[in-house]
Amino acid sequence: MLTATLAKRIGGVALAATFEVEAGSTLVLVGESGAGKTTLLRCLAGLVSPDEGRIVLDGRVWFDGTAGVSLPAWRREVGYLAQDYALFPHLSVQANVGFGLRAQGLDRRSVRSRVDATLERVGLSDLASRRPDQLSGGQQQRAALARALVLEPRLLLLDEPLSALDLQTRRAVRGELRRTLAGLPCATVYVTHNPVEAIVFGARIAVLEAGRISQVGAPDELLRRPRSPYVAEFMGVNLFRGTVAERDASGLARVRTPFGSVVAVDPGEPGDVLVALNPREVTLHLAPPAGSAQNVFSGRIVELVAEPPFGERVRVALDSTPPLVAEVTRHAVESLGLREGLEVHAAFKATGLVPYR
Amino acid sequence: MTWRVLLARLATALAITLCLGLIGLPLVALLLRVPAATLLVRLADPLVLAAIRLSLVTSLAAAGLIVLLGTPVAWLLATRDFRGKRVMEAVIDLPMVLPPTAAGVGLLLAFGRTGLAGRALASLGISLPFSTAAVVMAEAFVALPFFVGAAAAGFREVEPRYLDAAATLRASPGTTFFRVMLPLALPSVIAGATMSWARALGEFGATITFAGNLPGVTQTMPLAVYIALETDLDAAVALSVLLVVLSLTVLVAVRALPLGPAGLRRAHRDAR
Numbered sequence: 001m002l003t004a005t006l007a008k009r010i011g012g013v014a015l016a017a018t019f020e021v022e023a024g025s026t027l028v029l030v031g032e033s034g035a036g037k038t039t040l041l042r043c044l045a046g047l048v049s050p051d052e053g054r055i056v057l058d059g060r061v062w063f064d065g066t067a068g069v070s071l072p073a074w075r076r077e078v079g080y081l082a083q084d085y086a087l088f089p090h091l092s093v094q095a096n097v098g099f100g101l102r103a104q105g106l107d108r109r110s111v112r113s114r115v116d117a118t119l120e121r122v123g124l125s126d127l128a129s130r131r132p133d134q135l136s137g138g139q140q141q142r143a144a145l146a147r148a149l150v151l152e153p154r155l156l157l158l159d160e161p162l163s164a165l166d167l168q169t170r171r172a173v174r175g176e177l178r179r180t181l182a183g184l185p186c187a188t189v190y191v192t193h194n195p196v197e198a199i200v201f202g203a204r205i206a207v208l209e210a211g212r213i214s215q216v217g218a219p220d221e222l223l224r225r226p227r228s229p230y231v232a233e234f235m236g237v238n239l240f241r242g243t244v245a246e247r248d249a250s251g252l253a254r255v256r257t258p259f260g261s262v263v264a265v266d267p268g269e270p271g272d273v274l275v276a277l278n279p280r281e282v283t284l285h286l287a288p289p290a291g292s293a294q295n296v297f298s299g300r301i302v303e304l305v306a307e308p309p310f311g312e313r314v315r316v317a318l319d320s321t322p323p324l325v326a327e328v329t330r331h332a333v334e335s336l337g338l339r340e341g342l343e344v345h346a347a348f349k350a351t352g353l354v355p356y357r
Numbered sequence: 358m359t360w361r362v363l364l365a366r367l368a369t370a371l372a373i374t375l376c377l378g379l380i381g382l383p384l385v386a387l388l389l390r391v392p393a394a395t396l397l398v399r400l401a402d403p404l405v406l407a408a409i410r411l412s413l414v415t416s417l418a419a420a421g422l423i424v425l426l427g428t429p430v431a432w433l434l435a436t437r438d439f440r441g442k443r444v445m446e447a448v449i450d451l452p453m454v455l456p457p458t459a460a461g462v463g464l465l466l467a468f469g470r471t472g473l474a475g476r477a478l479a480s481l482g483i484s485l486p487f488s489t490a491a492v493v494m495a496e497a498f499v500a501l502p503f504f505v506g507a508a509a510a511g512f513r514e515v516e517p518r519y520l521d522a523a524a525t526l527r528a529s530p531g532t533t534f535f536r537v538m539l540p541l542a543l544p545s546v547i548a549g550a551t552m553s554w555a556r557a558l559g560e561f562g563a564t565i566t567f568a569g570n571l572p573g574v575t576q577t578m579p580l581a582v583y584i585a586l587e588t589d590l591d592a593a594v595a596l597s598v599l600l601v602v603l604s605l606t607v608l609v610a611v612r613a614l615p616l617g618p619a620g621l622r623r624a625h626r627d628a629r
Contacts, residue, residue, distance in 0.1 A: 047521050073524035074533075080525035086518040090540045099536070100526035151527060 002155055002187045006043050006053030006063070008036075015039050015050075015211040021187040021204075023058070023154075027216075028202030029191045030234060036211040037191045038083075041157045044189065045080045046073035057154050057187070074103075079148030079156040079186075084164055085140050087132035093143050094119070094128040100151045118150040122180070138169040145180065156181075156188040162197060174200060195234055207231050225356050226276055236315070238277035238324055244270045244355065252294070252350050259322035263294040264353035273355035279315060281352040282326035285345045286336060293347035297324060301342050304333065314338075318346055387598055392591045399595040407573045408581035408596070412558060415489060415577060419496035420504075420554035426497075427504045427553075428546070432534065434505070435512035453502045460498055461566025468494070468567075491568035492575050496557035504553035511545025512538060548611045555607040559600065 005018040015036040021027040031037050042048040043063075044055060052065035062071045073080075087096050098115040106114075119125045122142040132140055141161060148156065161177065162170050178200055181188055190201050198205050199219045206216040207230065215227040219235075226232035232239035242257035244267060253266040255275055264275050283289070289296060299320025306314050307327075314333050316326045324346050328338075338344070392399065399405065434446060452460060468485045469475045478485060485491050515538050523533040539546065561579040568575040570584065578596055585593035 045521075045525050047524065073521070074527050074529055076525075077527075078525055080522070082518055082522065084518065086516075086522040088519060088522070088537060088541075099523070100528070103523075103526060103528035103532045103536070147526065 002057050004044065004055045006050040006055065008039055008043055008050045010039050013211045017213045019206055019213060021189060023187050024185050025203055026181060026188040026190055026201055028198045028205045029189055029208055030193060030198050030205060031208030035208040037208055038159055041159050041189065041191055045078050045157055046071060046076045077154040079151060079153030081144050081148055081158045081161050083159045085144035087140055087144055089132055092129050092131060093124060096143060097147045097150055099147065114150055118146045122146045137165045138173045141173055154186050156186050158190045160192055224276060232276065238279060240275040240322060243272050255355060257322055262353060263350040264355050265351060267355040273357055275353050275355045277348060277353060279325045279327035282324060282346050282348045284316060284326050284328055284336065285347060288345050289347045294350040296345055296347045298345045301338060301340050301344060304338060304340060320346060384601060387594060387601060390594050391598055396595050399592050404572055405581060405592060405596060408576055408578050412578040415492045415496055416554055416557040418493045419500060419557040420550055422493065422497045423501050423504045423553050424550050427501055428508060431505045431508035432512055435509040449505050450502045452499045457499050457562025458566050461495060461563040464495060464498060464563060464567040486567060487569040487571060487575060489574055492564050492577060495563035495567045496560045499560050499563055500553040500556040503556050504549040507549025507552060508546045511542030515541045544614050548614050551607055551611050555604055558603060
């Protein structure tokens with residue numbers, strides 16, 4: 001189990017984060033470029049020294065700013081998969097994977113058998129004698145993973161391990177990687193800026209914004225109760241931040257936001273709240289709807305994006321006040337004739353909105 | 358074509374011709390003057406043979422010493438920033454521009470019988486001046502910067518991501534140096550060692566000042582050429598030609614080496 005509190009000022013970002021990762025589980029770390037994700041990983045690996053903080057792994061202190069403890073990277077039982085894999089260009093796949101074991105002074109025969117077993121596990125036995133530049137991107141990724149895993153690390157750090165791959169390989173490698181990680185006994189920290197990867201790999205997701213963790217939780221938690229506009233954007237949901245203004249007897253309340261107000265479920269008390277809205281709850285109409293939806297906003301369509309590309313669902317962004325994203329079926333897009341620039345009415349029910357703090 | 362362009366072209370062509378002539382004509386003159394019939398006999402002269410043997414032994418010893426002592430220096434200059442680094446770099450480079458005779462005087466004052474370190478060495482019964490060891494020291498002194506410069510450039514070119522990868526694979530800094538940094542910089546290190554060896558082979562001024570000119574002990578090829586010039590021009594020419602051939606071979610060989618990690622990658626690509 002990893003417990004870490006660390007602060008590091010580097011470039012324009014002041015990283016300050018506290019988090020835990022259980023052994024055998026994966027924490028996915030997301031955030032925009034420049035939020036400090038790679039710096040955080042490098043602090044954990046020991047490649048960068050935090051300004052202050054404490055990193056403890058399975059009871060062993062790796063770093064303690066106040067006690068002056070700082071184990072160098074090579075004394076930490078860590079596995080680090082860099083974004084570009086950094087396979088040694090002068091060594092074969094086999095020698096790359098055996099590098100760490102030989103560095104520890106293991107005899108040739110034990111190195112050989114452990115390397116062979118690991119290469120077998122990642123399906124690279126046939127390519128053992130190749131040089132890294134003779135491998136495809138996906139094979140390089142597997143070789144680099146094998147090189148880290150053969151040392152049985154207590155903490156595995158993956159820095160956007162799929163971002164160097166083209167789209168076609170990415171899907172296949174993602175599946176493989178998920179199966180490999182699922183069976184590992186170590187704590188894993190997985191950095192990505194891709195929402196699909198975050199949900200596939202993370203039982204827990206931590207969101208890093210400008211060096212700080214703005215939210216940690218299960219994907220479902222982030223989807224239902226995003227705590228910041230970035231989290232909402234990342235999960236693809238609408239988020240309103242406002243104040244409970246009027247509460248009525250029917251159990252509904254009006255929440256006033258800087259961009260107009262919405263009717264939501266009564267949170268039970270007044271005060272500042274957040275309200276998340278799943279885009280699937282939003283319906284689009286050419287004329288003002290007459291139905292039971294308490295919330296109706298009108299605006300122009302600014303963007304239509306099918307998700308996945310050529311998929312059955314289409315995300316429609318409106319310039320309404322507040323700005324809204326709706327997710328409708330391709331059939332609805334066609335029958336309503338939705339297109340960019342068209343003025344439409346978006347409606348959603350108050351019962352779909354549960355304010356939280 | 359205007360006359361200005363024509364003039365510029367003529368001036369350029371003239372400059373190039375003169376430049377090549379300055380370097381090339383002496384080489385041609387040497388080759389033309391080779392006593393073809395007696396070349397081998399000349400080179401087989403016992404004194405000449407002794408000079409060749411001594412030159413090879415001392416220059417190789419100097420190159421070995423340089424690699425041994427210069428590698429840590431190159432590593433330091435390539436990977437660390439510290440106070441006085443620029444001064445250190447200048448001092449290391451100094452022998453490249455310093456007149457070798459001045460270097461010889463300095464060596465004499467440092468390691469001579471009454472020199473700074475010489476006195477201490479003398480009390481241990483070691484006397485360096487006018488010995489073969491002095492030849493090696495003089496050669497190492499003047500040839501060191503050629504190796505340190507090339508090796509440091511090679512180390513600097515090794516991408517930090519490979520060193521980081523090695524560190525996360527539990528390799529100590531020493532292991533990382535010998536198994537990642539050195540292999541990746543090897544072409545530059547070899548090129549530097551070869552260049553410094555060639556420079557040591559041609560060393561004259563510091564050697565004759567610090568080590569003297571004792572046949573069989575300190576008289577290397579360049580010294581023998583100088584002495585032969587007064588007594589036996591054919592022998593001087595024969596030795597000079599040999600030195601030209603050796604030096605040219607070294608330079609061509611170094612250029613054929615794939616330099617730096619970029620060259621290494623190129624070599625891999627070509628091999629496929």
